[in-house]
Amino acid sequence: MKARILVAEDDPKQAEVIRRYLEREGHTARLVHDGRAALDEVRRHPPDLLVLDVMMPVVDGLDVCRILRRESDVPVLMLTARSTEDDLLLGLDLGADDYLTKPYSPRELMARIRTLLRRTRAATAAAEDPVLRIGALALDPVRRTVEIDGRRVACTPGEFDVLATMAAEPERVFTRRQLLVSTRGDNRYITERTIDVHVLNLRKKIEPVPRDPVYLRTVFGVGYCLTDGTRAR
Structure with missing residues (x-):
């Protein structure tokens, strides 16, 4: 699973350590040292x-993550010294797909990168899968696209994975833990509130009235389920 990876890290020594580890695993790494350069590089040469x-x-x-999510679905692994849950959830809310708090070991970073690459490539590696249709919602696991009433909806990889898991079994009630394990694996560093953030963002994108959802429904005391949107109001 070789990939083109862009590393945006303002500490040149730390960036070089990351580059060496990435190249040791067979990846191609490019380095930039400020946010503007990161945006320019993603636009010129979109990485994996x-x-x-x-x-x-x-x-x-x-801000880089916020801007990119308006124009790109490139997977983002965020490195942060801000270790409070609110700070980490803010990064996820802006569209990051995973995060790692500093200080971290390069080996853990490589493991996170492998997991994220596996997750984002899983659907496209399949030869062909049928489009999943639930009411007016259409989800293509191969092209990783989502449409609602024929309108394309831009989803982050994390949001897509949550929606795809539920679309494979419409009407099933998933607990937050089940969704977390299905989309992120058994990662003790990621909390179940991650799922709440993804569901909140998805509702803003696919629901006619996000505050009164008809597709992504909450089952109080249990979790969430995906329906065809025909629930009576």
Whole structure:
């Protein structure tokens, strides 16, 4: 699973360590040291994955992530020294697909990158899968596209994985833990609130009235289920 990876890290020594580990695993790595350069590089040469430090000059990592999510679905693994849950959830809410808090070991970073690459490539590696249709919602696991009433909806890889898991079994009630394990594996560093953030963002994109969802429904005390949208109001 070789990939083109862009590393946005303002510490040249740390960036070089990451580059060496990536190249040892067979990846191609490009390095930039500020947020503006990261945006320019993604636009010129879209990578398979972006490793993005939060604390960077010119444009910080959170703003980079916010801007990219308006124009790209490149997977983003965020590096942050901000270890509070609210800070980490903010990064996910802006569209990051995973995060790693500093200090971290390069081996753990490589493991996170392998997991993220596996997850984002799983559907496209399949030769052909039928489009999943639930009411007016259409999800293509191969092209990783989502449409609602024929309108294309831009989803982050994390959001797509949650929706695809539920679309494979419409009407099934999933607990947050089941969705987390299905989409992220058994990762003790990621909390179940991650699923709540993804569901909240998906509702903004696919629901006619996000505050009164008819597709992504909450089953109180249990979790979530995906329906065909015909629930009576």
